[in-house]
Amino acid sequence: MTLSQVNTENAVKAVPAVPRPIEPAHVIKDDAEAIVVARRLAAEFVKESAKRDRERIWPVAELDAFSQSGLWSINVPKAFGGPEVSYATLAKVIEIISAADSSIGQIAQNHLGVVAAVRTVSDPEQQKLLFAEVLKGTRFGNAFSEFGSKRAVDFETRFTDAGDHVVVNGRKFYSSGALLAHLVPIVALDDEGRAWYAIAERDAPGLTVIDDWSSFGQRTTLSGTVLLDNVKVPKTHLVPGYRGYEVPTADGAIFQIIQVAVDTGIAQAAIDETVAFVRTKSRAWADSGQDHAWEDPYTIQAVGDLTLRLHAAQALLEKAGYAIDRAVLNPNAETVAEAQIVTAEAKVLSTEIAIAATNKLFELAGTRSTLAEHNLDRHWRNARTHTLHDPVRWKYAILGRYFLNGENPPLHAWS
Template sequence: MTIAVSPNIAVDPNPRDTERWPAGAPGPARAAEPAHVIRDAAEALRVAHALADTFRAGASERDRSGRRPLAELDAFSQSGLWSINVPRAHGGPGLSYRTLAQVIAIVSAADPSIGQIAQNHLGIVASIDTVSDEAQKALLFGLVLAGTRFGNAFSEIGTPRAADFRTHFVEDGDHVVVQGTKFYATGALLAHLVPIVALDGEGRAWYAIAERNAPGLTVIDDWSSFGQRTTASGTVQIDGVRVPKSHLVPAWKGYARPSADGAIFQIIQAAVDAGIARAALAETIDFVRTRSRPWIDSGLERASDDPHTIRIVGDLTIRLHAAEALLDRAGLALDAAVADPDADTVAAAQLAVAEAKVLTTEVALSTTNTLFELAGTRATLAEHNLDRHWRNARTHTLHDPVRWKYAIIGNHALNGVNPPFHAWS
């Protein structure tokens, strides 16, 4: 039995992939039918809400069991939401980044692990649009429109800085051969193609987009974080993996001149955090209304009538709405930078996204923590699993430390210094 979301899009409520995947297990099969293509922003939001309704139902169980959301990702990518930033010139919807951020926030309010898994795919699509030639765009966008999912093998552990990579490739005829090890590889386990950040002989970074089941590419399901548990953000071992040059994307070109590529990755991070905050606030309100008891000194019959609780919920609501407004503003700034990239428009987008990142981080952490203060001791019982919201917020907001966002915003306001230009800004 499946749960229909819209024509040709369904979620199996009883999927079989209930265990962690053993090292070397093959990746998922590609869909038998092409993915849907979204028509406009209104449809994208409708589909996002429909999917979120199905994802929400199993989110707590997946968090408890560690079950990987393969069925959910199949529905998500087949829905057309994984191609919404494919340009119209290549058959895609070409929707705005304002809409894309709204979609990710909606999905993440239901299950932020699923929202995060989509991030690198959508960021890669944006990068291809920035740096690839027309032939490569036609090839790779065609795969995306057919329902192919990109994972990621970007980050490494054990290097001095996040921007330092040891993974490299050498040329071999019409292929390159890639060698290295990656971690934090969100989505790679359940992807069809795995973009690997690898350096050429000149130290330039490329995306070598390998088949998930390519000989020498091993995805290890060893992600053990207390939050974002089902992103499967573990290890990828790359041992002599051959990648055709048609799938070698010059990522370095996106940072050789002004582009919004880094800010696009960042706004999706902020949207995930906004979704976590929405879910936590909704859980708080529901629990206080239906389960919490008023404090003995209040003289009240209902916890929801407590004036102190009312004030705090009001404060959290305002802060969430402020964060969402900044996220929306950042999407508009990004759309302007994508349409006309130069030093000024890109810096404006970076700053707007940084401001959104600050507020979405803060409201995600404060809302997920305050949930327990207002809902009371009963809210900590394992049967409710409400701590998953705080665990998800605390884990996900560690991406790209927000303390540095304050610094770049303040330095621009005081001294007119534009943000640093790299993949994390």
């Protein structure tokens, strides 16, 4: 009996924590190895991705392979024993994984974002402690967003000081990765209204994770509700996340670029599926005068257009990664704004191509492509769900204000 079967029978029951890995995780040596490892894992993840989506099977083994591969520590600084790859490489890794299974690609997003935040805001002692956990293979989940607040940046979850630890109370939703995490960073406010990451043990008393994620897309991101009832978190694991947004830092752009990479991965998967289906299963249209669907001039034009638009999004994604690298090394208003702006541009294009490619798949592949046995609709469902993470219409506003009026983007995790 799998974990998912147990939990879907009674979703109100708490999901038990998973143990930490017995063996230490591999440590990636450089950017080139990160890409090689990502492609190797993707080749395995794609094999059962349609089945996992259809039956909502949790990617337990896949997630263990992913985090143990060393790809979850690729932005740990070299000073602490990590590979510290370029954010262009990190984004490419997430894109490769997401093309195989976008839910698995998204699960790593908040983990990598928290690792970046620790680099930005933690003191050396805390960095040493938490980076050592990450290098061993410990996975961070997340308990950030809340369901009933007026805006995404508003939080009601709070903690109180209790000496050598704090006590957290609240309720969270959209907690991607929390079910199979080892540690759960909780965004909680102090008595001054400042947001911290209170990083709790997944099996801490009072921390309950419920598998109630019911979206039609990104079905196995292991999101859902996290209940926090007097959860104790040692102060060694209390990270002052608010500092990453008091002054210009790359923290927001880092969270965003990973979202972009998930979407370009979905678009790549949809285009690959389109080509494969048209080449092997689709029939030529009656009026085309052709013997094969792949000879249809309109199909040829459409695939060329989709590929061009994907390549444009990927080019901006890579450019954004290098801009983030510069902002990490030299954070100031100018470098951070550049990283945010290029990332916003990439977010616009990646959203548009993810939705276009997943929709066009069915038009070009034909009616047969809608059969349940292929489950190709998962790509559209995933694209439509994931691109809602933050509204692209506001990215246009950010770009216009910057280029027209010289106004830098706001500093928060969605910018």
